Amino acid sequence: MNYEAMPNRPIMCIDMKCFYASIVAMLHGLDVLKTPVAVVANFDQPGSVVLAASPLMKEKYKIKTGSSRYEIPKHPDIRLFEPKMSFFIQMSMTITKLIANYVPVDAIHVYSVDESFVDLTGTEKLWGSPEETAKEIQKAILDQFNIPSAVGMGPNMLIAKLALDLEAKKTGFAKWTYEDIPKKLWPVRPLSEMWGIGKRMEANLNAMGIQTVGGLANADLAELEKRFGVMGNQLYYHAWGIDLSKLGEPLITNGALSFGKGQMLMRDYHTRKEIAVVLLEMCEDVMKRARDAGFVGRTISLGLSYSQNAMTKGFYRSKTIAVPTSETLVMYKACIELLDEHFAGEPARQLSVRISNLEKEHSIQLDLFDERKPQRQIIGPTMDAIRNRFGATSILRAVSYTKAGTAIKRDRLVGGHLA
Template identity: 80%
Template sequence: MDLTGTEKLWGSPEQAAKEIQKAIYTQFRIPSAIGMGPNMLMAKLALDLDAKKSGFAKWAYEDIPQKLWSVRPLSEMWGIGKQMEANLNAMGILTVGGLAQANLKELEKRFGIMGNQLYHHAWGIDLSTFGEPLVTNSALSFGKGQMLMKDYHTRKDIAVVLLEMCEDIMKRTREAGYVGRTITLGLSYSRNAMTKGFHRSKTIHVPTGETLVMYNVCLDLLDQYFAGEPARQLSVRLTNLEPEKSIQLDLFDERKAQRQVIGHTMDAIRNKFGANALLRAVSYTNVGTAIKRNRLVGGHLA
């Protein structure tokens, strides 16, 4: 909560926070922890890294070098997941202090807008306004992994399954009311392949809830990293989420609003009549998997 300007009513922000904490315990006998800071990020960091041990912590910008930069492993910091930690470690960045001293242009080149955000977060800088949900790739994501029934040897065949997976992921994303910026594709090759698989991400400028946008990003990643060996396992994930209502109109894309409506309409048809009631044509080919998998419950025939 934002306690700016409430001093005459409730005293200092620290006093007000501690009164709330006291009231929670008095009424419910539940201990609580409170983190405070000049922005939402720092309040969250104060909570996670300090207040959960002491019950109350207030951070200021001058506390960042001492209290935040020593944090290691990187996944201990809010907003950095295990995959991002591994990517940063590969660049020689092992602590939050190392992230703060990293080259901003290099981070942006590799991770897009997420690189810019991570750099500024390492300095305690958060420009989001109060009321915006704190959602990142580590806090919430939508994804799907699939072990293929047979080896898939060509890009064309792999693309069929990717389209089906993107359809499923985007349905769940839309129903939850989100759109996302970062798409991750993972591919593992057959046991007899001579090449290791890959796990790569791409962040787009405009967040999306459209199946085909996600699918085309997956194809770009596939074209860039696919080694031509037979594939046996795929995974796709959407992260870096924000509320769907944050999508802005595009003066140069007159059908954007129509595509959003179509997506929700398709979701409603599937919810009412079943997942197989509305499928893309590729699902009826001999490499499609959606029809068979939609009949399974927990991976087994219902």
């Protein structure tokens, strides 16, 4: 592979280690590196998920992000806290402002509440080499907030992210170049260890005889494109470390930009009727964001995970409709069809919905034979306008007032958790 024409900028991907745990430890005057700390989504639910755990919590008690509250042993040294999402977000913004002391604001791309990409081009005169600047930023965050961080560096966003996930999260700092790809990336297995490859794609690639990232890099590109379309092309070039996206653009991991929402249910939902209520609320939220951004989509996806004691794990299925849409009820109808086709009747505990295969709204053709469509199309934007002005729960569908509804309760939360 010839890398001469490929992007080659000093990109850093910085991740705040145990971000939630570090912040609550700071608030309570604890040392996150020496105290077993866990942040739990909801104290009232034994099955509530652990959102963050300190290093000692992971090492000594084997409790990590994703563990359940009931798995945490009763020990006097263990400190449990509920999330303070509004403060977490405030701290994330404060750290971003600190980074902006070293680079221009437009050189920072906030990827999540605890992770950012930063273009360190041009820091040499003020702060030294990009590597020195990155380490200076890490030191400043630790000194000011007692929050440890990990940094991956690379010539593009992808390699910076891979350096972070595969090396720096263990060592604190790692810099990869294009030349490092065969040595550091290709041996990676299972494939789902590589950012951007999920378990389902891993199974598909394994079925083709591809077990490592190196196997993916040396696979037949035409065959990958035939099997997976645009995603196959992306997988192949990502295996070579090639990423042409610019800082601030979405890092596309599923072949297309999409809008989605996932929700962990606070109890088991046993019936189709209950599940349908939450699906309608979720479709409403997703389609509002699509409309706000001016997009319509063709491919609608539904994911469902069953309760821990269920006989099966769940499913994730998609369907593509003929005419792109941003209408809530069109998405909801597709999700219900997928639910009816794949629901095993077991208690559900987690749901996700997504719309992808997007295009700008002004590019769609009008359906001249659907007389009700203009009426339906105005309902969504009208509800959006009311919510934007008076709040998310100022206008709701009737199902949100039933026992199965979650919209009213979740409106009191930030990021799905206590504010």
